[in-house]
Amino acid sequence: MLMLNETNWTPASFILRGVPGLEDIHMWISFPFCSMYVVAMVGNCGLLYLIRYEDSLHRPMYYFLAMLSLTDIVMCSSTIPKALCIFWLHLKEISFSGCLVQMFFIHTFTGMESGVLMLMALDRYVAICYPLRYSTILTNPVIAKVGLATFLRGVLLIIPFTFLTKRLPYCKGNVIPHTYCDHMSVAKLSCGNIKVNAIYGLTVALLIGGFDILCITISYTMILRAVVSLSSADARQKAFSTCTAHICAIVFSYSPAFFSFFSHRFGGHTIPPSCHIIVANVYLLLPPTMNPIVYGVKTKQIRDCVIRIVSGSKDIKSHDI
Numbered sequence: 001m002l003m004l005n006e007t008n009w010t011p012a013s014f015i016l017r018g019v020p021g022l023e024d025i026h027m028w029i030s031f032p033f034c035s036m037y038v039v040a041m042v043g044n045c046g047l048l049y050l051i052r053y054e055d056s057l058h059r060p061m062y063y064f065l066a067m068l069s070l071t072d073i074v075m076c077s078s079t080i081p082k083a084l085c086i087f088w089l090h091l092k093e094i095s096f097s098g099c100l101v102q103m104f105f106i107h108t109f110t111g112m113e114s115g116v117l118m119l120m121a122l123d124r125y126v127a128i129c130y131p132l133r134y135s136t137i138l139t140n141p142v143i144a145k146v147g148l149a150t151f152l153r154g155v156l157l158i159i160p161f162t163f164l165t166k167r168l169p170y171c172k173g174n175v176i177p178h179t180y181c182d183h184m185s186v187a188k189l190s191c192g193n194i195k196v197n198a199i200y201g202l203t204v205a206l207l208i209g210g211f212d213i214l215c216i217t218i219s220y221t222m223i224l225r226a227v228v229s230l231s232s233a234d235a236r237q238k239a240f241s242t243c244t245a246h247i248c249a250i251v252f253s254y255s256p257a258f259f260s261f262f263s264h265r266f267g268g269h270t271i272p273p274s275c276h277i278i279v280a281n282v283y284l285l286l287p288p289t290m291n292p293i294v295y296g297v298k299t300k301q302i303r304d305c306v307i308r309i310v311s312g313s314k315d316i317k318s319h320d321i
Contacts, residue, residue: 009169013095014186018086020177021274030087033281036289037080043292044069047302054305060138061127064120065295067147068249071112072288078105079284083179099181100162106180106284107161108154111208113287115150117250118212121219124243129226157204164200168192178277209257216250245298252290256283 018026047069051057082102085091094102127134161183168190178185183201187194223243230236260279296302 009171009191010166011096011170011174013093013174014099014181014189015092015175016082016086016094016179016181017092017175017177018083018179019274019277021272026087029278030084033080033087033285034084036285037076037084040072040076040285040288040292043296044073044288046306047292047295050302050305050309056301057305060123060134060143061120062301063140063143064116064123064147067150068113068116068120068291071109071116072291074105075109075113076285076288078102078109079180079281083281086179094181099176099186100165103165103181103183103186104158104162107183107204108158110284111154111158111204112151113253114208114212115153116147117246117253118215119146119150120246120249121216124246125219125223127242128223128239154208157207160200161197161204164197168194168197177273179281182280205261213254241298245295248294248298249287249291252294253287256280256286 017023019029022029048066051062051066051069079102082094123138126137130137165183165186168187169192170189171191172189174189176182176185176189184194184198187197220243223240227236227239230239256279260276260283296306
């Protein structure tokens with residue numbers, strides 16, 4: 001039942017529909033979502049454990065990886081548990097304040113994800129182009145400062161979302177056709193002017209995504225130039241192999257984001273809403289699921305640490321990739 005505050009038309013709660021048009025197969029949709037969430041939680045918690053307790057992983061690359069894992073845990077945990085409650089228990093109601101909190105966490109940590117991927121590109125640039133100065137440039141205080149700056153960037157840019165959304169009058173109902181509280185999905189329920197919300201949302205996306213993609217592109221351009229200039233084919237292969245896991249992480253993160261961004265603007269009438277919502281969930285779930293797998297497979301030190309723990313051996317010696 002829709003309860004409104006008479007002074008500002010604020011609903012007491014919203015109803016999340018899940019995936020509209022696919023309600024009959026919500027149970028089937030929930031299985032891959034649940035499986036990926038379990039893999040994401042186990043994989044990322046495992047990475048954090050390894051980086052915390054393995055001395056060989058106390059290096060800048062792995063500190064950035066720890067930031068990425070922590071970001072992934074918060075990002076997918078902000079949405080998937082509620083989505084599973086919708087699919088399994090039909091618990092679709094979320095309070096107005098709870099919706100704003102969920103919105104804040106989702107957008108803050110998706111921005112954090114992009115920022116950490118940018119920092120990891122800069123890490124690879126320093127490691128390949130300035131290997132002798134790597135440990136002196138990326139000291140622990142520097143890593144802590146850039147990590148904090150990336151987090152604060154997301155917080156400061158996303159906080160206005162909550163105020164812009166809270167000020168709106170909601171007289172078009174309280175049913176959100178989504179599995180979580182997305183900024184524009186909530187704003188579209190308003191009968192007020194949401195032009196400011198739309199413009200600010202696009203501006204933030206360009207500020208965060210555009211800046212990070214530019215930095216990643218410049219970093220890999222410089223890396224490619226440095227790798228190509230190496231005289232030995234083995235040296236080139238070894239240098240570039242240190243970037244493969246990070247490139248995979250970029251692909252997993254930005255591919256669904258680009259699809260969602262362009263399909264909303266150029267394919268809105270040809271792509272069904274259910275497809276948009278599934279892709280939006282994949283965008284939040286695929287990177288946390290795949291990142292620990294990719295880094296576990298592609299990074300020799302992490303592989304060796306896992307083998308040593310599983311086998312109970314203390315004789316495996318690991319070397320940086």
